Amino acid sequence: MRRWDQPVDPAGPPDLCQDSPLVNFRPIVAVLCLAALPAWGRGDTSHFVDKISCDSGPYGLRLPETYDALRKIGPLKGEKLLREQDFGDYRARYREILFNGLRLVVVTYSNDPGNYKVVSAEIRSPHWKIAGPFRQGAALPPRVGDVDTKSIRSSSTVEFSGDADTVRVRLVGRRASVLTYLCLPD
Secondary structure: OOOOOOOOOOOOOOOOOOOOHHHHHHHHHHHHHHHHHHHHOOOOEEEEOOOOOOOOOOOOOOOOOOHHHHOOOOOEEEEEEEEEEEOOOOEEEEEEEEEOOEEEEEEEEOOEEEEEEEEEEEEOOOOOOOOOOOOOOOEOOOEEOOEEHHHOOOOOEEEEEOOOOEEEEEEEOOEEEEEEEEOOOO
16 A cells, blocks of 8 residues: 555556545535435424413413422422522522423522422423423424424424423424423523
């Protein structure tokens, strides 16, 4: 095999690795591979829907008003403090609350102990009917805002984003397998 610093001997046999005209096709192949990337990820899409909100509107979560009532919506499997933030006059406590098929992350405030704000909600069971028109195990509604959901690929992840909040739906066979609300607390 010819080293890179050796001159090419025109009388000798060509080195297939170094002297091949196929080497010139490498940039073309790289460009074609990059062009194919969007087709591979085509199933995962994101749509803007102005009515998406975690705490209000037709797609909002339907949860109790107080933190104590929230903890009683079903048999509590676990609760843990994720982090605490000190704002001087009050403290914000981020907590994870686990139920069977439902995981909530909420923030509570020391200056308003009964109140809470949802940071995220993950629904993995059809038992929980708290997500507006979305149901785990069911098909998406025919329209979400002005998005026709029948054109969405049957096995994909689709996001519906509002001004501050997002609803992520993982579809398996046109049915919602996991619903995730990502919320920006006030």
